[in-house]
């Protein structure tokens with residue numbers, strides 16, 4: 001099994017001669033004032049890596065530059081739409097978000113701590129918003145990866161931009177974190193590749209035309225140029241698992257919640273970059 005996986009990996013990776021190349025040395029300052037931590041010591045629980053890097057460090061100069069100024073960042077259109085949405089009445093109670101929340105700025109810091117356990121349940125930002133829409137507004141849930149949901153998550157995320165990711169992995173979170181960790185190292189699909197096969201053992205290498213990063217989620221939702229829209233974390237997980245030719249889990253499944261917590265914890269110490277721009 002191990003041998004087969006290695007062969008699959010070798011077939012995916014391009015020739016060793018052009019494999020060289022870790023992250024670049026650029027530093028990310030947004031709008032010429034907001035300094036991001038794109039490189040820092042790996043959190044204690046992560047033995048396999050010394051240093052963690054934001055995915056931004058693996059992109060081309062051209063893609064990187066789009067994230068350096070909000071006027072160039074194509075995701076900001078969606079953030080603006082979410083501001084309108086924040087003020088729009090929806091649901092049976094005749095309320096908008098702004099009926100109860102004066103300003104989105106009150107959510108500063110929230111994104112850096114998500115997902116987290118609330119009332120015994122591992123809760124993502126999507127869960128928080130939909131639960132809340134049902135209870136506080138009498139409104140229908142938003143689709144997990146739908147435009148309203150991801151735009152609102154981006155808007156809330158922007159309030160925490162530049163703050164270090166710091167998800168809790170102990171106490172009530174521990175069993176979810178263990179589940180996510182196990183998934184991270186599970187080999188999926190015909191190619192028998194785990195998340196770790198690519199993002200822990202081969203980051204810095206090229207896989208087809210893609211410069212492999214450590215698969216961090218501090219920039220999510222991210223704007224993907226290829227898809228011209230905001231991509232949710234779970235959508236990205238699905239895409240990666242599908243690439244191993246495996247059946248995948250559903251967006252919003254308990255499995256992906258646990259995986260999200262574990263992946264987020266691998267980025268503890270990097271700053272929230274939401275919304276990042278990727279190829």
Ligand code: HEC
Nearest residue numbers: 095096097098099100101107110128129132133136137152
């Ligand atoms: C009827 C009043 C009401 C409306 C309408 C409302 N909220 Fe809330 N919201 C609250 C209250 C009260 C809390 C704190 C208690 C809780 O978590 O339920 C809260 C909490 C939150 C939190 C979690 C904050 C934290 O730090 O844990 C988020 C995020 C949030 N609201 C976003 C929204 C968004 C986005 C909308 C519109 C789609 C919205 N709310 C509409 C009353 C409201």
Ligand code: HEC
Nearest residue numbers: 055193194195198207210211212213215216217236240278
């Ligand atoms: C066959 C190799 C492969 C496997 C296996 C794989 N990925 Fe990926 N992943 C990629 C490639 C290629 C990209 C795009 C380039 C990049 O950002 O690393 C990517 C991107 C990502 C990103 C976006 C990073 C960013 O900064 O935008 C995340 C998050 C991610 N992967 C998570 C995962 C998780 C979680 C798993 C396991 C369920 C996984 N990947 C399995 C190849 C893989």
